[in-house]
Amino acid sequence: MSSLIESILNKDDLDRSDIIALLRCGEEDATMLCRKAALVRNQYVGNVVYLRGLIEFSNICGKNCLYCGIRRDNRQIERYTIPNSEVIEAAMTAYRMNFGSIAIQSGENSSEEFTSNIEYLVHTIREMTNGHLGITLSLGEQNRETYQRWFDAGAHRYLLRIEASSQSLYRRVHPDDDMHRYHRRLECLKMIKEIGYQTGTGVMVGLPSQTLTDLADDIIFMRDFDIDMCGMGPFIEHSDTPLGKNGSDNLYLRERFNLTLRMIAIIRLVMKDINIVASTAMQTIDPLGREMALGSGANVVMPNLTPSRYRDGYRIYAGKPGYRKVDESNISGLRLELLSGMTVGFGAWGDTPHFEKRISKS
Numbered sequence: 001m002s003s004l005i006e007s008i009l010n011k012d013d014l015d016r017s018d019i020i021a022l023l024r025c026g027e028e029d030a031t032m033l034c035r036k037a038a039l040v041r042n043q044y045v046g047n048v049v050y051l052r053g054l055i056e057f058s059n060i061c062g063k064n065c066l067y068c069g070i071r072r073d074n075r076q077i078e079r080y081t082i083p084n085s086e087v088i089e090a091a092m093t094a095y096r097m098n099f100g101s102i103a104i105q106s107g108e109n110s111s112e113e114f115t116s117n118i119e120y121l122v123h124t125i126r127e128m129t130n131g132h133l134g135i136t137l138s139l140g141e142q143n144r145e146t147y148q149r150w151f152d153a154g155a156h157r158y159l160l161r162i163e164a165s166s167q168s169l170y171r172r173v174h175p176d177d178d179m180h181r182y183h184r185r186l187e188c189l190k191m192i193k194e195i196g197y198q199t200g201t202g203v204m205v206g207l208p209s210q211t212l213t214d215l216a217d218d219i220i221f222m223r224d225f226d227i228d229m230c231g232m233g234p235f236i237e238h239s240d241t242p243l244g245k246n247g248s249d250n251l252y253l254r255e256r257f258n259l260t261l262r263m264i265a266i267i268r269l270v271m272k273d274i275n276i277v278a279s280t281a282m283q284t285i286d287p288l289g290r291e292m293a294l295g296s297g298a299n300v301v302m303p304n305l306t307p308s309r310y311r312d313g314y315r316i317y318a319g320k321p322g323y324r325k326v327d328e329s330n331i332s333g334l335r336l337e338l339l340s341g342m343t344v345g346f347g348a349w350g351d352t353p354h355f356e357k358r359i360s361k362s
């Protein structure tokens with residue numbers, strides 16, 4: 001290992017130049033970085049991987065993010081909303097399989113019908129599982145009242161990715177209109193935190209024109225915002241989007257993958273006791289991508305429990321895995337993978353020590 005990287009890995013606090021050095025270090029140093037991050041994870045949150053059964057509730061979205069396959073203007077997909085009975089059945093599958101938590105994700109929709117439906121689902125799932133099944137929501141930008149209603153119904157975690165903490169980069173990957181304002185997203189993140197959710201955010205790694213300094217600033221943004229959960233993934237082009245219409249270069253995809261592993265490892269060193277997701281996007285690039293993310297300090301995976309007939313419709317990026325696999329094989333395969341290295345936190349919500357500390361301080 002180089003002496004520079006060794007000295008950085010021995011520091012308690014990393015500054016921006018340390019983070020940039022770690023992002024650009026050689027392969028051997030990167031291996032040491034990931035190993036160190038896994039050790040820090042084991043020390044601060046345990047050698048345990050927590051499960052969040054993912055339910056992709058609806059692909060109807062009012063927004064038009066330039067990178068996303070379910071953006072409003074993509075006419076190539078059939079839109080769906082899963083009926084409540086099937087959402088509840090998927091949640092009960094998670095409960096029966098002792099997952100501990102589910103995550104409900106959807107395109108952005110602020111109608112009263114959508115809001116009250118989610119409220120109903122959260123309330124019903126909590127009741128049917130005697131409050132045992134934890135519920136994470138990832139339903140985009142909403143107003144304070146909506147966030148509060150869902151919190152009061154029993155949701156306790158919310159994931160809203162900032163996608164790019166640099167305002168100029170954010171502007172370049174979103175349409176320039178009032179629906180897609182950086183400040184609005186930031187306001188929403190603040191509201192989520194103030195209401196009392198365990199608050200998660202994250203970024204895409206490898207966006208066009210993104211620099212290592214942007215990525216270092218993303219880490220600093222998440223540290224300064226004092227998040228509880230982080231979900232990051234490599235940017236993967238989708239051919240039916242403005243940012244993906246020219247296709248993908250596999251060489252760059254591999255670079256993005258490696259850079260994402262480093263980002264995961266660095267955020268673990270900087271925020272030792274938070275939850276970090278090993279995203280399925282990693283698995284799209286490398287079949288062992290999710291395991292490699294766990295080996296770099298991540299501690300959460302989100303097995304897909306969306307009923308299989310809807311999965312083709314939730315292709316937010318190209319080549320997302322698990323589309324045509326039946327649910328049970330998807331999950332048991334996952335279990336085998338996971339059991340190879342870490343203990344699976346069956347039945348546990350897997351809240352972070354970070355959140356407990358943050359709440360006790362405030």
Ligand code: SF4
Pocket residue numbers: 061062063064065068069070071072106107108140316
């Ligand atoms: S990223 Fe989210 S808000 Fe943007 S188009 Fe996709 S689903 Fe909609």
